[in-house]
Amino acid sequence: TVLVIGACGQLGSELTMELRNMYGGSNVVAADIAAPKQTDLLESGPFETVDVLDKNILAELAAKYKFKQIYHLAAVLSATGEKNPKFAWRLNMDGLFNVLDMALEYKTEKVYWPSSIAVFGPGTPRENTPQHTVMDPNTVYGISKQAGERWCEYYFEKYGLDVRSLRYPGLIGYKALPGGGTTDYAVDIYHQALEAQKYECFLSENTYLPMMYMPDALKATLDLMHAPAEQVKVRSSYNLSAMSFSPKEIAASIQKHIPEFEISYKPDARQQIADSWPKSIDDSAAQQDWNWKPAYTLDTMTEDMLLNLNKMRTTV
Ligand code: VAH
Structure with a gap:
């Protein structure tokens, strides 16, 4: 089974439906802190109310469903984050740690976690921003995404957890x-x-x-998650552009x-x-490693x- 945390969000609601089409409705558990307004989400498969800061609930879920893949999409975004920086940091970081640790403990095969172009900051070259460059984010959202990238790579290198990530544009x-x-x-x-x-x-x-238009974002996410592990050479997060x-x-x-x-x-x-x-973003690493190409x-x-x-x- 597959778990999507943040399944009621802008990306989560569409990704959940894509995954359900692919793996079958009952094999994709939608989870969010609030019940979905989208009836298709409720009707097409299981829904669980989950606060990603609550480790016990996550452990119960993992024991119940034995997830093979987790998509962890719950986060406070850039503008909201600036209104309550400490809470944004806590939700974005502790949420990520809870998911990474649960994935290790319950032997989840693959984890997806979204990063963002918000990892870049005022000191970053602004045109055709390279994969590896200055990163000096100055929003709490950007700081949490950059730190999150470092931790994803760390869990991959030190513990062998297969975490994959994209730096989404808007x-x-x-x-x-x-x-x-x-x-x-x-x-x-x-x-x-x-x-x-x-x-x-x-x-x-x-x-x-x-x-980026949503169909391209969904395609990129699923292409990355379905690529053979050895093709996924960037284990922080891939630049992605459309x-x-x-x-x-x-x-x-x-x-x-x-x-x-x-x-x-x-x-x-x-x-x-x-x-x-x-x-604008240079995404040649994604193009080379797993053939990324946007359509829209x-x-x-x-x-x-x-x-x-x-x-x-x-x-x-
Ligand atoms: C935001 N949509 O505006 C997000 C995003 C590239 C931006 O990560 O905060």
Whole structure:
């Protein structure tokens, strides 16, 4: 069986459904601190209420299901993390330790843990950021992801635990909303474009950030997890790239379909976070080691997002 912790989140809800299609609904346990709003998650397989800070619950689950794979996706994201840094650190780090230790104790074959481009900071080269470079994250989220990467590699080297990880860019999908990140605008903008034909962006017009459409993120995650262990040469976390755009460019992409759409800008505290992150990412290690290649561009993503969000609006 497979366990997904953080199964109700933006990534978790989609990854859980993918895994259930692949392994069968009853073989993929969805776990989250709160019950899912998504009925498909509840109906397609087992759900367990889990606080990742509670080791006893994790141990009970591991004994009950004997997981072969664990996807640990529960975390406090960048913008929310800055509001309560100590709690973000505790949840992101202790959560990771609890999962890594449970995986060792119960002999889980493979663990997946997401890192982020937030591991980079103001001292990092911002264009085509290399796999190995200066890392001076200055958000608590970024610090927790960088430390987490070091620990994942440590568990692999010292204890032989097969942990795999990707440094996601901002993720964009229509099925679930993101929860408290700096890249959330790129999801929200599509909803507002359809609902109000206007959007006030919390980042300035020329703020370029690396982004990725959800189907590519799911593919990357599953490709990495299914690659033979010897092909997974990076045991901290792989750089991963698909597209980079600014708020102005995503607005222009939306205007091709909704000409009356208008964007305005009112940068808030998240601007400073965005300004500390790379604009684009060099992911040649992922390309070489396990043949990574994204399928979507900004315009093909926009087309698909608007199509699907429109469908969801008309069926509700
Ligand atoms: C955030 N979406 O904004 C996350 C992410 C690259 C950014 O990791 O916090």
